[in-house]
Amino acid sequence: MFLEEIETPVSSLRGVGEGAASRLANLDVRTVGDLLGHYPSRYDDRTQKIPLSRFRAGGRAHTVAQILDRKPIGFGAKGGVKLLVTDGSGVEAWLAAFGKRALYLGESRYPIGAIIGVTGSFSYKYGAIQSTDFEAPPVIARRGSLGDYRNAMPPDSAVLPVYPLTAGISQVQMRKFLLQALGYCKGIDGRVPQEILARRGLLSKQDAVLAAHRPATPAQADLARKSLIYEEFFVFQKDLAARIQARKRQLPPEGTAQAGGGSSRLSPTQEKLLGSLPFPLTDDQNRVIAEINADIDRGFEDRAAPAGDTSAGDSAGAAFTMARLLQGDVGSGKTLAAFFAAARVRDWGGQSALLAPTEILARQHADKAAELLAGTGLRLAFLTGNVKAQGRKQVLEALREGEVDLVAGTHALFSADVVYRNLSLAIIDEQHRFGVLQRNAIIRKGMESSSPPSPPHLLMMSATPIPRTLAITLFGDLDMSVIRTMPGGRLPIKTHLAEMGKETKVYDFVRRELEAGRQAYFVYPRIESRDDGGEPLKSAEDMYDYLRTGVFLGFACALIHSRVSEDDQRRILRDFHEGKIQVLAATSVIEVGIDNPRATCMVVEHAERFGLSALHQLRGRVGRGGLQSYCFFVYGDNLTDDGKERMRLLLGTTDGFEIAEADLRIRGPGDIRGIQQSGYLTLGIADPIADRELLEMAREDAGA
Ligand code: ADP
Ligand code: MG
Numbered sequence: 001m002f003l004e005e006i007e008t009p010v011s012s013l014r015g016v017g018e019g020a021a022s023r024l025a026n027l028d029v030r031t032v033g034d035l036l037g038h039y040p041s042r043y044d045d046r047t048q049k050i051p052l053s054r055f056r057a058g059g060r061a062h063t064v065a066q067i068l069d070r071k072p073i074g075f076g077a078k079g080g081v082k083l084l085v086t087d088g089s090g091v092e093a094w095l096a097a098f099g100k101r102a103l104y105l106g107e108s109r110y111p112i113g114a115i116i117g118v119t120g121s122f123s124y125k126y127g128a129i130q131s132t133d134f135e136a137p138p139v140i141a142r143r144g145s146l147g148d149y150r151n152a153m154p155p156d157s158a159v160l161p162v163y164p165l166t167a168g169i170s171q172v173q174m175r176k177f178l179l180q181a182l183g184y185c186k187g188i189d190g191r192v193p194q195e196i197l198a199r200r201g202l203l204s205k206q207d208a209v210l211a212a213h214r215p216a217t218p219a220q221a222d223l224a225r226k227s228l229i230y231e232e233f234f235v236f237q238k239d240l241a242a243r244i245q246a247r248k249r250q251l252p253p254e255g256t257a258q259a260g261g262g263s264s265r266l267s268p269t270q271e272k273l274l275g276s277l278p279f280p281l282t283d284d285q286n287r288v289i290a291e292i293n294a295d296i297d298r299g300f301e302d303r304a305a306p307a308g309d310t311s312a313g314d315s316a317g318a319a320f321t322m323a324r325l326l327q328g329d330v331g332s333g334k335t336l337a338a339f340f341a342a343a344r345v346r347d348w349g350g351q352s353a354l355l356a357p358t359e360i361l362a363r364q365h366a367d368k369a370a371e372l373l374a375g376t377g378l379r380l381a382f383l384t385g386n387v388k389a390q391g392r393k394q395v396l397e398a399l400r401e402g403e404v405d406l407v408a409g410t411h412a413l414f415s416a417d418v419v420y421r422n423l424s425l426a427i428i429d430e431q432h433r434f435g436v437l438q439r440n441a442i443i444r445k446g447m448e449s450s451s452p453p454s455p456p457h458l459l460m461m462s463a464t465p466i467p468r469t470l471a472i473t474l475f476g477d478l479d480m481s482v483i484r485t486m487p488g489g490r491l492p493i494k495t496h497l498a499e500m501g502k503e504t505k506v507y508d509f510v511r512r513e514l515e516a517g518r519q520a521y522f523v524y525p526r527i528e529s530r531d532d533g534g535e536p537l538k539s540a541e542d543m544y545d546y547l548r549t550g551v552f553l554g555f556a557c558a559l560i561h562s563r564v565s566e567d568d569q570r571r572i573l574r575d576f577h578e579g580k581i582q583v584l585a586a587t588s589v590i591e592v593g594i595d596n597p598r599a600t601c602m603v604v605e606h607a608e609r610f611g612l613s614a615l616h617q618l619r620g621r622v623g624r625g626g627l628q629s630y631c632f633f634v635y636g637d638n639l640t641d642d643g644k645e646r647m648r649l650l651l652g653t654t655d656g657f658e659i660a661e662a663d664l665r666i667r668g669p670g671d672i673r674g675i676q677q678s679g680y681l682t683l684g685i686a687d688p689i690a691d692r693e694l695l696e697m698a699r700e701d702a703g704a
Contacts, residue, residue: 003209004192006033006184018195019168024177026166035181039212039228039685040161043221046119053089053368053538055129063087064154065118066146067110073098081105082130085118088146092123095137096129102134113139127329142615159215167530178213187210192234196701202227225685226694232686236474237575241703243477247323264290266425269343269376277336284483285333288326289340291481292459295322296341296425299457303450313399322425322457325475328483329656330463330620331490331595335365337483338427339372339406341459346378346405350424351457354408355442357430359384359566360573365429368406373406383409383418386566398624414441420449428460433677463620464613467661473699474688484657493623493631495651500636503605507551509630510601514555514582519628520601522547522585523618526611527561537636538605544585557583560590588614590621597625607633608643612663615650 009031011021021030025327029035029044030158048063069084073096079099083105095118097105110116120134138155163174190197190205196202203211210228215221264286266274302319330336340351354369356362366382373380381395381404383630402421407413423446428439439458446456460478471480498506510520524540544559558572558581569589577579577596584590584599588610607615615633622629633647649662688695 001188003037003185003188004033006031006036006188008184010035010177010181010568013177015173015180016177018141019102020173021176023166023168027164028620032181032184035177035183036209037684039162039225040221042162043215043218044160044162045215045218046154046160049153049157050254051089052085052087052091052093052118052122052129055091055124056262059088059123060119060121061093061119061131062154062157063089063117064140064146064149065116066144066256067112067114067116068092070107070110070112073102083110085116087118087144088150091129094128095107095120095134095426095555096130096132097134109139110137111142113143114139115144115146115149117156117673119154119156159218159221161215167528167574177642181628182213183211184668185205187330190231191238192231192701196234197227200230200697200701202230205231227419228684229686230694230698231689232684233688233695234702237695237699237702240474240476243323247477253301265295266293267339267344267347269347269378270340273340273343273373277372279487279585281336282333282483282485282487284328284485285337288337288483291479292322292324292326292337292341293344295320295324295479296344296457298346298348300424303454304430319454321455322459323478324459324481325466325471325478326459326461326483327466327482328461328463330617331488332486333460333625334463334482334483335429336372337460338459339369341425341427341457342406343373343378345425345457351399351402351404351420352406352425352427353413353420353423353442354406354427355413355429356408356410359410360594361385361429362410362567362572366596369406369408381407383407385412387412393567397583409439418445420445423449423456425457425459428458430462430464463617464658464660465659470688470692472599473692473695484655490623490626491628493629493654495619495631495633497607497647497651497655498634500605500634503603503634505549506603506632506634507547509632510583510603511552512603513630514552517579517598518600519576519579519598519698520584520594520603521590521599521621522583522620523590523602523604524585524587527563527587537609539655540587543605547583547585552583552688555582556580557585559585559600562589588618590618594621595624596621598627599624600627600629602629602631603634604632605634606636607647608635608639611660612646612649613672615646616654616656616659619650619654 009021009025010016010029011018013032015025016296024030024035027038046062048062049499050060052061052063052175053083055061065085065087067083067085070083073080073082078098078603080102081095082096084092084094088093095105116137116139118134118137120131120639122131140149140152140155161175161178163171163173163178165171171615177564183207186207188206190208192202198691202208203224208224211220211224212228215224268429271646298320299322326334338354345352354365356365362382362384366380369380381398383395387395395404395407396418399407400421401421412418426442426446428442442458443455447453466474514520523541524538526537527539527540528541529539540559540561544557548557558576560572562571564572572581572584573594576584579598599622602619604610604615610618617630622631633649633650649659653659
């Protein structure tokens with residue numbers, strides 16, 4: 001049995017009631033299998049004692065101490081209590097608690113003289129060393145002599161997993177849930193053959209899962225993590241190897257391949273499209289369209305070839321199918337190139353589907369298609385999970401009857417009840433957001449709608465430039481087309497850095513732009529503020545209130561993030577697009593695809609929390625019209641050397657490929673905090689950049 005086949009609902013674990021179950025669902029954890037696959041994002045190594053004497057500002061202690069004294073602080077509900085403790089290292093320190101936490105430190109439980117475990121950060125304040133964020137101290141003995149405990153470790157001296165959390169689930173709860181879940185993973189299978197595990201010195205799946213959640217040492221945690229990441233890559237590379245093999249069978253024998261120059265002659269519908277555009281195509285667009293044309297023609301010619309034609313020798317039987325990755329920076333004109341592909345497919349009598357990862361993007365594509373393809377006679381449709389009842393019925397019928405040439409939508413395009421007349425081309429936007437399963441569903445739809453069954457051509461678009469080295473490892477089965485130049489008439493974006501604390505200058509600048517009728521984005525690393533002991537961060541919710549009621553009082557502001565309903569997101573983006581909203585406070589949900597030519601300011605606060613590629617994508621949201629645009633990266637005092645280099649790079653260039661290569665260079669292994677994934681692929685915990693050595697290993701072993 002595989003991990004994901006453990007379908008016992010989490011609610012059957014002790015302590016997981018309906019409330020906790022629904023909160024866990026926010027983390028995509030519904031079954032015990034999901035829970036076991038919810039790996040720690042890091043570990044807290046408490047295998048060493050850290051005496052109070054080693055404290056520095058904000059430094060941690062993890063020690064055994066005795067209570068020397070207790071004192072009340074203040075009065076009433078706001079009051080608290082503090083305990084004076086020492087651990088025999090020559091330092092005395094206060095544990096101070098307020099409100100409910102103070103009640104917990106009651107005298108009966110914590111009498112003077114008691115021996116307790118102390119874990120927390122300490123700092124020097126008000127003339128004494130003290131801690132307010134210590135953990136509930138476990139009582140080791142109600143009285144005793146500290147000397148007897150000199151060599152004792154405090155309880156909880158383990159490598160503790162630190163899990164990604166959601167509101168309403170605490171770290172302690174999560175650990176308890178996981179400990180129970182571990183009882184279910186006996187005998188689970190992995191996908192890496194035993195022989196390879198042995199050769200690579202990796203753990204079996206069962207051992208890896210156990211050790212990931214309950215490691216004895218930091219080294220064991222590390223090995224568990226490596227083993228799990230390796231497995232993810234291995235599965236991916238196996239799948240890739242199979243696709244490459246299948247593709248090799250389609251290609252004509254060595255030597256007979258036509259020198260790929262593409263086909264620059266346009267088909268009738270493409271001519272119409274070109275004629276109706278208010279602008280000329282860029283050279284790169286022309287080249288890419290020619291490359292795609294050649295693929296499409298070859299596919300249809302193969303299929304049209306009379307049966308029994310064996311001129312292609314042994315490879316006969318499998319018709320050629322396009323599998324092409326179209327890369328180009330945001331706004332470089334990829335979607336338009338894809339419309340040309342759909343136009344050509346239509347002239348061959350086929351249907352095309354344009355798949356986007358979100359409802360919003362799908363809607364934008366549909367609008368863009370309606371605008372650009374109006375004069376071509378191409379028949380358009382739109383289908384997402386939100387298209388219901390009568391509307392849905394009509395679209396499905398039109399697709400089945402072949403009355404639609406291009407349908408834009410989300411994965412709803414491939415749900416079970418959707419039948420195509422002749423699906424010949426699937427265009428996948430932001431391809432890295434889709435997994436193998438979805439890709440297979442698309443291929444199946446194409447097979448079902450053709451006879452003899454043949455897979456649809458695939459055109460995958462990515463605005464995340466993928467460095468060549470990585471592209472081969474991840475997409476070795478795809479042909480590549482690249483658009484490097486942006487359409488003319490665009491002014492380069494001006495990028496500025498600002499230190500947190502001096503951001504009012506930025507706000508003032510933005511206000512002047514707003515007064516001139518322009519619009520602005522403000523992006524934050526978090527939706528809401530939480531009090532989890534981490535560093536305080538500005539959040540989209542807080543800043544939305546702050547901007548709306550203060551700095552930008554009088555301007556229309558809106559808030560958008562992944563927890564805003566899709567309907568509301570759509571309405572907000574439409575209003576933003578129509579200029580009814582001037583300021584959009586957001587998280588990185590707006591990273592891809594949003595296209596508003598009048599938005600001239602992008603302000604990313606806590607820029608140090610975002611990856612290089614994410615920052616690049618965010619910057620790409622402005623500068624999309626003829627207006628001069630500005631991007632401000634506001635960074636906090638947590639800027640690391642890597643962070644500084646990221647900022648320098650972004651100041652120096654806007655070339656996505658250069659940035660991607662640099663990202664690969666800078667992001668050293670071990671950066672598992674991965675605050676903002678750059679998003680090359682949707683793997684689980686594996687990161688193709690940070691873990692690229694494991695990726696290479698898996699590729700070698702999988703024979704890809
Ligand atoms: P991408 O999909 O690469 O992000 P789009 O195809 O959506 O880019 O193009 C971005 C914008 O630029 C669209 O509004 C599109 O109509 C416009 N555009 C595309 N090609 C050209 C061109 N050759 N000249 C001028 N504008 C163009
Ligand atoms: Mg796009």
